[in-house]
Amino acid sequence: MKRLLVSTAAAAMLWGTAAAQVPESSTFPALGAPEDPSVQIVWNRFYDVDGINMILEKLHEAHPDKTKLTEIGESAEGRKIMALELFGENDMPPDVRPAMYIDGNIHGNEVQCAEVVLYTAWYLLEMYDEVEAVKELVDNRTFYLLPSINPDGRDHWLHGPANPHLSRGGRIPVDNDQDGQFDEDGPDDIDGDGQITRMRIKDPFGRWCVDDRFPETLMYRVESDEIGEYSVLGWEGIDNDGDGEINEDGPGGYDPNRNWPYNWQPESTQFGAMAYPFSLPETRAVSEFVLAHPNIAAMQSYHNTGGMILRGPGDDSVGLNPADDRIAQLIGKRGEEMLPFYNSWVTYKDLYRVFGGEFDWFYGMLGIIGFTNEMYTDSNMFRREAKRGQEGNREEALFLRHLLQNQGVTPWAEYDHPTYGKVEIGGTAKNFGRVPPAFMLEEELHRNMASTLYHANAMPKLSWGESAEIEDLGDGVRRVRVSVVNSGLIPTRLSHDIDKKLTPRNSLTVKGGEVVASGVVKDRYNNIVEWQKVRPERLLIETVPGQDQLFAEFLVVGDGDLEFRFEATKGGVLEMALRDE
Amino acid sequence: MKHLARRCFAAAIGLLALPVVALSATYHTNEALAAALDEIGSRPGFDVSELATDSEGRAMHIVRTGSDDNSDPAILVVAGLDGRHLVGTEMALAMVQALSADDDAREKFEETVLYVIPRVNSFGPGFAFEGTIQEVAGINESSDSDRDGLTDEDGVEDLNGDGRISWIRVKDPKGTLIADGTDDALLREADPMENERGEWLLFREGVDDDADENFGEEADGGTWLQNNFPHKYEYHGRNSGVHQVSAPETRAIADFISSHDNIALVLILGSNDSLFTSPADGQGVDVDPNGGRWGRDPITQLHKKDVPYFRHIGEQYRELMGLDKEVKIKASEGADNGSLSGYVNLMRGRMAIESPVWSPEVQLALSAKSKKDDDKKDKKSGDEEIHKSLKEEQEFLDWVVETKRGGWLGWEDIEHPDFPGQEAQVGGFAPFVKINPPREQLDELATSHTLFLTNLVDVLPRVAIRDGKLKPLAGGVCELTFTVENAGYIPDVFAQGQWSTHVRPTRVELVDEDARVIGGPAKQKLAPIGGSGGFQEVRMMVKLPAGSDSVSVRVVSELGGTTTETFSAEED
Structure with a gap:
């Protein structure tokens, strides 16, 4: 059904207005996005915690049979931590199906990590009826989606003065x-621009000079035998407690990861x-949620920045079991592509x-x-391997100048500092450097989601093997051989799981006969x-094992139908009846 | 573990006619303990409050007494982490009762806060007094320790109907043990090198409910609280909990310690020991305690600089206990994994010492029985010698039998359903006998432990200011010099405290907001100050407010108290 977006109940769900001005009959869909989403969301901006929660509610209201929205706990400052459970049609209950846990924004300043989780929810729900592979994925798996597990850090970063790195932890x-x-x-924020930029001071024996090509943003460090014009004084700030130090004890000061x-x-x-x-409180809430869902078989957390698909271990004193690491490498390799x-x-x-760290807990x-x-x-920025050092800084300055028209640059200006006297304050905005600009954001969200959906597809996917073998051993004893197929890449229990129980x-x-012996067929x-x-x-x-099948054999006394039930905590449940013919 | 204990009278033959010897009324049930704490809470100067609701839904109590000033140093006593360890609770309670009855002793705590948590695990003690008497170390949680997807399917059973869970031994070709000691009462590992062949299996009283050839594998309780703290935590351990600090009880303790910065010393009365045997001389890591804050390899034992303090305090303890040398307490492997003392010492940087209060080894040392027996030959019967690995156990058995308190059950033949037709016996040591002393000894132990606790007040660091001088220079600018001294025994910050970064350095600050420090930080942090009169000298330039000729200085030590002194300007 084609319809005018503004003419439907979805109007209330609009996030942005530009698209609403053009009747849908005058648009043509691009591949990769839902043609007719019931919830319109603009993906070229960031949403605060209220915004995130509103989007989650809209998605839940629009797809009540495929979602469950739960408040799993509260942050230190009392913000809600929300989880959206997402599942399709299947006889197996959602909390029995193999599930993927996905969270974002554990570091408050790493904001696009919440949008990618929201985007994943939106994409899966809105594409369910349009793309068969999405339906297949959603029908067979459950997704637990937690866009922001550090809502305090997020809101303070979005609404308060900050630099790209502040508000990483909680409050x-x-x-x-x-x-x-x-x-x-x-x-x-001495200059009141909503940003925490840098301070520099004129110094006849300084070590820094202004970069002539990009004087509005860049400085460079002089050679050891040269004398510069400036000393760099660090991030914008004053000595609030009069102890002789500046910015030495800011809000929070810890790392939830x-x-x-x-x-x-x-x-x-x-x-x-x-x-x-x-x-x-935030990590505890997540732990309680995860421990209550033993069907979770895959995990993804989103951070910024640097373009990495990281896996454990975080320290070499613990390891990834080689058999498990081979699987992780395969998934990571696809992600790289x-x-x-x-x-x-x-x-x-x-x-x-x-x-x-978080993923070490999930694995270990x-x-x-x-x-x-x-x-x-x-x-x-320029779709080529970024340069490092001063050359890399110049590429950033070039990108700011030519692709963003220097939006997000605070030009250097003089201020009176209570401790240092006359200083200059300037630099780039908090939302430059670690988060993409608007025109790159949607692509970043989609590609990251795609790499995660590949992982979701790799979870165990079980079915009964094609045919069961039954042999009459005489004297009322039957030998029954059945097989369980796992077409997913990931085994129902990892090597490490088996090793550490x-x-x-x-x-x-x-059920259905007296089983006198049973065993796994080794050969x-x-x-x-x-x-x-x-x-x-x-x-x-x-x-x-992944992409393999397991044979099991039973010696059964007596006639009659046999009922088989296979249970795997991370693989779901299978049931089958063998008729006595 | 949802605890399983079933009586199986049918399987037992030759029932013992003796009544169940539960621990005497002087050991406190949960209800009796609550009543005793209620009573203490009604006395002036004692505050009894609920620290947490434990996993049984009971109140976990904490007693506070001594100073009501939170800047004074504090001692925390923790007992009853292990559900079997009842004597720790008795000591903790007796300490509080003794202080409440003795004004002189309480005066000792005038400038010291005392916190006491008498019983952390209320589940285990429930099995010491009524129902089927049995040792339960952990808390009440469902357990699938054999990962067969079934929970609690193999607990213990009272096969001979004597009202308690003791031991079963079965003669079986798979047995690895041989009987030894007086009347073959004890069992030890056979030594194939000595051409010994094992004959006996030994397991806790019960049957193999789930027919998996293991006995009572899900009967030892859920999380063992004494192994649930982060230091040296055993990942994937059978009883270490789903993760570190996973139980409400351990979480309450960790929260309490990390939110009460003035706790300088934690005395743990439980299953581990650092007092009967002190850390060895020369033991400990020797790292720079100031070596940065990030990326350092974890340390696994006490800092070398701190060890002598532990040794000295251990000597004091043993002296009070009437022991002239160290007593080695046997511990099972991994008993100190995830211990509270490891957490406090190495992760929070405060001092934690611990004692089991009593043990068979301690008893033998106390009764000096071992000395007497040295004169005799170790005889089994006739001239045959007892194997050396059983020497102490035999002595303890002799002591239990001599004291006639019913702690030795003997061995009684039964028919065991899992071993039809095989020689099987029930008995051995009664539950709790190897962990808790007879009630007659509680008073004496309480006296020495209360004295020990009182002496610990003198161990704590205490900062004081001396030799101060405010020398005017010009225009209200003065040179202020003074010495900060530590009159206690331990340093204001241990090496492990520096390393942990959780113990703040002692700092000096001006009280008068109008006075100003010139050319230096407003809060001066001092290097660690050793005990027994150790000191740091302070020198600062101060601009006094107009019209003033004096300045007040405050010294704040996280573990050694806060002190303030006013200096008046005086010319040389």
Whole structure:
């Protein structure tokens, strides 16, 4: 059905007005986006926590049979942490199907990471009726989507003065400078432009000079045997507590992505760890939600920046089991193809050490492969490998000048600073450098989502093998062989899960006859069965490997139909009846 | 574990006629403890409040007494993390009761805050007094420790109907143990190198409910709180919990410690020990405690600089206990994984010491029985010698039998349904006997532990200001010099405190807002100040407000208290 957007109930759901002016009969859809979405969302901007929650509610109202919207907890400042459960049509209940957990924005300043989760929800719901592959995915899997698990950090970054890096953590006060006061001296927006830019001071023995090509933004450091014109004084701020230091104890001062239990280490080893794992209300709320959903079989968290598809471990004292890492590498490699200039990396080897990071918990203690996409890379500015150092800075300045007409630049201007005297304040806006500009944002969201949907498709996907074999052994005993197929790439239990006994073993239960023996077929051609020692009617199975099938054999006394039920915590449930013919 | 304990009278033969010897009335049930704390809370100077609701839905209480000034140093006593360890609770309660009855002792705490959490785990003690008496270490949680997808399917059972869960031994070709000791009462591992062949299996009283050839594998409780803290946490451990600090009880303690910066010392009365045996001389890591804040490898043991303090306090403890040397307490492997003391020492940077209060080894040392026996030959019967690995256990058994308190059950034949026709016996040591002393010993132990606690007040750091001088220079500018001294025994900040970054350095600040520090920070942070009169000298230029000729200085030590002093300008 074609309809005028403005003429429907969806009018109230409009997010932006430009599209509404043109009748739909005068538009033609581009591939990759829903033709006729019931919720219109503009993807060239960022939404604050209220905005995110409104979008989630609209999506839920528009798709009540495919979604469940839950408040899983509150942030330190009382903002809601919302989870949207998304599922299609299937006899298996959503909390039994293999599920993918996706969150964003654990670092408050990494804002586009919430939009990508929202975009994923919107895309899956609005494309469900248009694209068969989306329907197939949504019908067979459940998605748990949490756009912002650090809503405090997000809103303070969006609404308060900030630079690209501030408001990374949450808002629990921390005495970072150990002076007995909490959060008493953060950066200040001295020039009132809504940004925390930089301060410099004229200095006859300074080490910095203005870059002649880009004087509005760039400086460069002089050679060691040269003398410059300026000294750089750091981020905009004053000495709020009069202790002789500037910006030494700003709001918060910790890292929610170091507050997860696996390989957690305290502050002495890991900055921002806080008192103990899950001591923060936000991480605790997520942990309770995740622990209540053991069907989660894949995990994705979104961060910025740098163009990376990161996987664990965060530290080499714990490892990814080689068999599991091979699967993670395959998924990461596909992601690299979908995300130009992104690198599929191992965190501790290729980036830095992280103790108590989020995806390490998912893998190490829950047996789930997880990725962190570090969204946005400078290489996307000119679609070539970004340069480093001063050359890289010049590319940024060039991009600002020619593609953004220097929007987002605060020209250097003089101010009286209470401690330093005459200083100059200027630089680039908080939303330049780590988040893409509007015209690149939608592409960034779509490509990242696509890499994550590939992972979702890789989750275990179970079915019964083509035919069961039944052999009459005589004297009323039947030998029954059935198989379970996993067409997903990921096994029902990872190697690490089996090794550390993280989740219950899979089970294959038979009803309808007296089962006197059962076992997993180790060699189907040579008929080698590993017989289970006890309770043969409930065969325990370590795993069903990815893109493979598992054969099981039962010796059953008596006639009659047989009912089989296969259960895998991360693979779902299968049921089958074998008729006695 | 949702605890399973079923009586299976049918399987038992030759029922013991003895009544169940539950622990005496001087050990406190949960209800009796609540009543005792209620009573203490009614006394002046004692505040009893609910720190948390535990996983059983009961109130977890904390007692506060001593100073009501939160800037004074604090001692926290924690007992009853392990559900089997009842004596710790008795000591904690007795300490509080003794202080409430003794004005002199309470005066000692005039400038010290005392917090006492007498019982953390209320689930385990429930099995010490009524129902089927049995040792339960953990809290009440469903458990699928064998990961078969079924929960709680194999608990323990009272096979002989004597009202308690003791031990079963079965003669079986798969057995790895051999009987030894007086009347073959004890079991030890057979040594194939000595051509010994194992004969016996030993397991907790019960049957293999789920026919998986394991006995009572889901009967040992859910999370063991004493192993649920972050330091050296055992990932994927059988009883370590779903993650660190996962239980409401451990979370309440971690929250309390991390939100009460003045806690300088934590005394843990529980299943681990650092007092009967002190950390070894020369033990400890020797890293620069100031080595940055990020990316350092975790440390796994006490700092070398701090160890001597632990040794000295251990000596004091043993002396009060009437012991002239260290007593090695046997601990099962991993008993100190995820311990509260590890968390407090190495992750929060404060001092934590711990003692089981009593143990078979301590008992033998106290009764000096081992000395007497050294004179004799270790005999089994006739001239045959007892194997050396059983020497202590045999001595303890002799002591239990001599004291006639019913702690040794002997071995009684039964028919075990999982081993039809095989020789099987029920008995051994009664539950709790190896963990908690007879009630007759509680008073004496309480006296020495209360004295120890009182002495700990003198251990705490105490900052004081001395030798101050305010020397006028010109125009209201003065040179201020003084010394900050630590009159306590331990430093204001341990090396492990510096390393942890969770103990603030002692700082000096001016009280008068109109006075100004010239050419230096308004808050001066001091390097660590050693105990027993250790000191740091302070020198600062101060501009006094117009018309003033004095300045007040405040010294704030996180663990050593706060002190203020006023100096008047004086010419040389």
